[in-house]
Amino acid sequence: MARANRRLTRDIRYGHYVDGPDPLAPPVDLTEALGAIGDDVMAGYSPEQALREFLRRGGRDLTGLDDLAQRVAEKRRDLARKHNLDGTLQEVKQLLDRAVLAERGQLARDTAMDDGDRALAEMQLDNLPASPAAAVSELGGYDWTSPAAREDFERIKDLLGREMLEQRFAGMKNALENATDADRAAITAMLDDLNELLAAHQRGDDTPEQFDDFMQKHGEFFPEGPESIDELLDALAQRAAAAQRMRNSMTPEQRAELDALAEQAFGSPDLMSSLGQLDDTLRQLRPGENWGGSERMDGEQGLGLGDGTGVFQDIADLDELAEQLAQSYSGSSIDDIDLDTLSKQLGSDAAVDARTLQQLEKALRDSGTVKRGSDGQLTMTPKAMRQLGKSLLRDVAQKLSGRQGQRDLRQAGAAGDRSGATREWAFGDTEPWDVTRTITNAVTRTAGEGGSTGSGVRIEVGDIEIQETEARTQAAVALLVDTSFSMAMDGRWVPMKRTALALHTLITSRFRGDDLQLIQFGRTASVMQIDELVGLDAQWEKGTNLHHALLLANRHFRKHPNAQPVLLIVTDGEPTSHLEPGGEVFFDYPPAPLTIAVAVRELDNSMRLGAHTTFFRLGDDRGLARFIDSMARRVGGSVVAPETDDLGAAVVGAYLGSRRGGGTSGDDWGGAAGLF
Known part of the structure; x- marks a missing residue:
């Protein structure tokens, strides 16, 4: 039994999995x-x-x-x-030169030969035309004295026949090397039956049985294994069209030489007659194939007719x-x-x-x-928006956790009283860990992975569970994002949207009691849903209407009188437009004093509503910096001037700091990184 098992083991072979998708491939x-x-x-x-x-x-x-x-x-x-495309012509010329050279040698050595006959033969060889096709034609009736020369000359006819067939039937050149008369007769019979089958199909009176009979008799010539006459037609027409494109790519001289040589194929013109009939039928049955194309082929490696047809098929595939x-x-x-x-x-x-x-x-x-x-x-879909938002939050977490000198100063449970329930930790959670559940999860996972807990347990992020708390203090958050011309022009459009989506995802998934309103402001302002803002095309209209945006933000705050107002303003320009009492939009640049005044008045209203205000200044404009600094000092707010790539982390950090009753100033995110 052991010997049988060893023999069975030696017989096992491994290879690529080919029956559908790899079942062991990772998702x-x-x-x-x-x-x-x-x-x-x-x-x-x-x-x-x-x-x-x-x-x-x-x-x-x-x-x-x-x-x-x-x-x-x-x-x-x-x-x-x-x-290049003269491979067959070069091979014919080499065989012809070798045959003539062998014949000359034989004539010189044959002392028994009549001098007159020798002189006549040498004169015929000396005066052969330069054209290989014409030379082969002239030597068709020559009485060779050298057996080696006669063999090389007969090989020319054999080569031409095999090349002509290889153009239509892949693999025929090698299959017919050293072919016998019986092999050639089988080819002739196949071509006759094939032309008869295709003619019947062209008339519409062929039958499946006729195709099956044909394949049973001649299937060895079709390694593709066609299962219907249409599959057979497709394979034949594709190769025939490639052969025609190769012919189209030749020079007129090359075509003329090959046409003349083709008559010598197998020493009979019958082959070319059958192949010509086949080509005509295929053209009529598959006119959609590329029969008229051509290709410039001027390399150094000569291609025979069969190999060249294969190359042209490869080019068609490519x-x-x-x-x-x-x-x-x-x-x-x-x-x-x-x-x-x-x-x-x-x-x-x-x-x-x-x-x-x-x-x-x-x-x-x-x-x-x-x-x-x-x-x-x-x-x-909304699911995609959530997944994208989570990905953005992970980026924010990495940026914030990389800040040095930040500590979580909150006391455990500050977000609310414990409810007794637990759940898996997720980005943005501030609740304390449930240590028992966390360690149990780690032990269970380690055992499931086949590991041992004897040397300790390693806790991974997925093991952590936190203790749910009761509802926390609500915040009414207004994120005002500048959508003016300069935001799109200076490459801040996508970072602005990423920031909005990250904050939206954080609030809707981890601070569900808070109410976020997204407000875009260009020449005018409007409240937008997150999917609308994400899909918003770049706005090329000039104007920065902070006044209108603050009006909408304050309306949002008034709808939530018991919530903590949090005002976050992302902009790269001073206000240049405002709403007139009648609702018309006023625009001017440089900013008009009235535009500045109404924006400041509305910001004062936000302060009176108790809003924690943070400005996010984008760009290095000194006038903008002075304006925003003065606005922030007026309402006791903060200014952050992040790099564009840091905008998301800055806004999320400011939100987290503001809803704890604090604020942010400069580069201090108030320990926000501890939340991650």
Whole structure:
């Protein structure tokens, strides 16, 4: 039994898993894709465009369509630069030269030969035309004295026959090397039956049984294994069209030489007659194939007719792959990419990359992060907005936790009385840990992973549970974001949206008792939902109406009289417009004194409502800095001048500090990093 088991073990072989997706492959990670798509949407792309752009670019460890397309283009360019199309002509010339040389040697050595016959033969050899086709034709009736020369000359006819067949049937050149008369007769019978089958199909009176009978008799000539006459037609027409494109790419002299040589194929014109009939039928049955194309081939490596046809088929495959990868035609889909052809042309690694992109797109749709609306266009779902917001919050957490000298000065339970319930810790939670539940989770996870707890237990983030608390003090938060011309022009558009989404996600997921209102202000101001703000196109109209934005913020505060007002203002310019009493918009630059006055008056109203105010000044304009500093001093507020990439961390930190009753000043985030 042991010997049998060893023998069985030696018989086991491992290879690539080919029956569908790899069951051991890790799941597709959507985090990077969703973040990139979200950024593009915020920059003004539609979700459909953003998804396509990500698939084109790829990710950190993900090859995109553009990279695959570049590899396709490079291979196509290499094929054209590497080869030329006179391989068959050169091979014929070499065989002809070798035959003539052997014959001359035999004539010189043959002392028994009549001098007159020798002189006549030498004169015929000396006066052969320069054209290989004409020389072969003239020597067709020559009486060879050298057996080696006669063999080389017969090989020319055999070579031409095999090359002509290889153009239409891949693999025929090698299969018919050293072919017998019986082999040639089998080819003739196959061509006759094939032409008869295609003629019947053209008339519309062929039957499946006729196709089955044909394949039973001649299936060895068709390694592709077509299962219907349409599949047979497709394979034949694609190769025949490639052969025609190769012919189109030749010089007129090359075409003339090959046409003349073709009559010598197998020493009979019958082969070319049958192949010509086949080509005519294929053209009529598959007119959509590319029969008229051509290619410049001026490399150093000569191609025979069969190999050249294969190269032109490869070029056709590469052209089709380039179109599939470009995804530029109407109704294009990433599922259009032919993975088998991609693997054949670029290798299995390219097919794996493309399959990963297909799986990523499918996972995005199946996960509910994007959906197709009634208009056929993709839209980001609320779930996608939440996931994107969580990702942005993680970025904020990393930035805030990297600040030095920040400590969490809160006392445990300050957010409210404990309710007795626990839940998994999430970003932004301020409640104390439930130590018992946390350690139990860590022990259970370690045991499940096959580890031992004898040397201690390592706690991971997913193990942590916190103690729920009762409702905390509410805050009414107004985030005012500048959407004027300069925000888009100076590259602050996307960071502004990322900031709004991060704050919205934090409040709606971890501070549900708070009420956030998003207010955009350009020439006028308006209240926006988060999805509206995220999808807002860049505004190219000049004007910064802080007055109108503060009016809306104060209306929000008055609707929540028992909540702590928190006013957060993100801007890169002084106020240049305001609302007139009749509702008209006044604009002037430089800022008019009246515009400044009404903005200051409305900011005073925010202070009287008890608002904790923080300005986030973007840019280095000194006039703006003086204006905002004076406004902040007037209402006891704070000013933060973050770099654009730090805007999200600055706003979230200010919000967390303000709702604890404190504020932020300069670079001090009041221990906000401790919340993460």
